[in-house]
Amino acid sequence: MTDLDLFDKIKRRDRTAFDTLFRRYYTPLCRFSYAICLFKEDAEESIQDMFVHLWEKAPTIHIDTSVKAYLYTSARNYTLNAIHKQQTEQRYLSEYPEYTDDSEKNKAISDAEISQLIQEGVKTLPTKCREIFILCKQEGLTYEELSVYLNISEKTVDNQMGIALRKLREYLRPKLQKLLIIVFSHFLFWG
Numbered sequence: 001m002t003d004l005d006l007f008d009k010i011k012r013r014d015r016t017a018f019d020t021l022f023r024r025y026y027t028p029l030c031r032f033s034y035a036i037c038l039f040k041e042d043a044e045e046s047i048q049d050m051f052v053h054l055w056e057k058a059p060t061i062h063i064d065t066s067v068k069a070y071l072y073t074s075a076r077n078y079t080l081n082a083i084h085k086q087q088t089e090q091r092y093l094s095e096y097p098e099y100t101d102d103s104e105k106n107k108a109i110s111d112a113e114i115s116q117l118i119q120e121g122v123k124t125l126p127t128k129c130r131e132i133f134i135l136c137k138q139e140g141l142t143y144e145e146l147s148v149y150l151n152i153s154e155k156t157v158d159n160q161m162g163i164a165l166r167k168l169r170e171y172l173r174p175k176l177q178k179l180l181i182i183v184f185s186h187f188l189f190w191g
Contacts, residue, residue, distance in 0.1 A: 003024075003067035003068055004063070004066075006021045006067070007021065007058070010055070011058045018054075018055055018058075025068070025071050026051070029071060029072070030043050030047050032076070033047055033075050033078070036076065036079045036080070036083070037082065042082055043079065045082065046079045046082045050074050050078040053074075054071075054074070117172060117175055118172070120171075121167075121171040121172055122134065122168070124167065125164050126163070126167075128160055129163050129164040130164070131150075132157055132160040132161060132164065133161065133164040133168075136157075143157045143158060
């Protein structure tokens with residue numbers, strides 16, 4: 001059976017045809033990928049990813065000439081993308097060494113640490129804003145209940161909450177950016 005016949009069956013979700021094509025090309029494509037990236041595990045991962053994509057997208061892929069040429073072109077692209085990803089990770093690690101896995105700063109941030117950051121931010125609020133924010137967010141009072149309790153209008157409560165939230169965002173923004181860098185570094189290493 002020709003490669004094109006196999007691919008036509010794969011487009012119709014024939015697993016046996018996919019298995020046949022996979023067995024026919026996996027090893028030579030891994031050797032081809034290895035010649036580009038020089039790491040066996042990376043080459044194998046690139047080719048596996050390519051075949052997964054092929055299975056998932058087969059019904060939408062149109063090959064009129066050579067399945068072999070299509071597979072080798074795809075293998076080249078997947079391998080080059082993997083190399084690019086590794087280079088990006090290395091560049092990130094060199095630019096932000098303080099956030100690598102070896103750093104104490106890169107330990108998982110706990111709920112208690114996040115809560116502490118928020119509490120520190122709340123302490124920076126003007127007195128009235130802080131009081132309203134605490135009563136609303138920590139004690140669970142509604143705007144209506146706050147207006148009665150503090151003898152102010154609901155609009156004033158709304159305005160003070162707006163001020164409190166804006167000031168908290170301003171206070172937390174630099175700290176959260178640092179946290180996002182840490183989270184992003186974890187995503188880079190997960191795959």
